[in-house]
Amino acid sequence: MQRIRFIDDDNAVSxxxxxxxxxxxxxxxAAVIATFVLGLGDSLNSQAPQVSFDYxxxxxxxxxxxxxxxxxxxDEAKVGVRGGDTDNSPGVDWDGSGTVGDSDITAGDSYEYAAGSDDTVRIIWRAGPGGATATLGVWEGT
Incomplete structure (x- = not known):
């Protein structure tokens, strides 16, 4: 009688x-570590605010x-105004308190900016030091 032997191989699929x-x-x-090392995790959480300006x-x-x-x-510490020969960026004392970044800019708040009639003035937002930037508004002189 012949015996059938099962394959006794431990090196299979495992x-x-x-x-x-x-x-x-x-x-x-590696992907998770690279995301944090390159700072991509921070920039995903910092989107520019949606806002409109009147001039x-x-x-x-x-x-x-x-x-x-x-x-x-x-946050007024994250807002700058650029145009003409002046660059107030980052950080603008929007509320006139003498301290930048002590309050938020909300609907109805105004800022006086010296500009020429033919200047282009931009309101710039920056997420933080070395962070993403976005132009929130543009005024183009006549």
């Missing part, structure tokens, strides 16, 4: 699956009044 799992775990860990220019004084017309409140 080592292959183990190697695939180890490679997958290594790739996932009124006084030819006599050369003052441009920029008014928050509505939308999200903005």
């Amino acid at each position: 080592p292959v699956i183990g190697v695939i799992l180890m490679v997958a775990i290594t790739v996932i860990l 009124q220019y006084d030819e006599t004084s050369g003052e441009l009044t920029i008014t928050h017309g509505g939308g999200d409140p903005i």
Whole structure:
């Protein structure tokens, strides 16, 4: 009588699956570490506020009044105004308190900016030091 022997091989599918799992775990860990090292995790959470501005220019004084017309409140330490020969960025004392960043800019708040009638003035928002920037509003002189 002949005996049937079962294959007695321990090197089957298990080592292959183990190697695939180890490679997958290594790739996932590398992606997570790279995201935090490169700072991508911070920039995903910092979106520019949605806001509108109204502008009124006084030819006599050369003052441009920029008014928050509505939308999200903005930290004044993250807002700059650029145009003509002046660059108030980052951080504008929007409320006139003498301290930048002590309040939020909300609907109805205004800021006086010296500008020429043919200047282009931009309201710039910056997420933080070295962070993303966005132009929130643009006034183009006549």
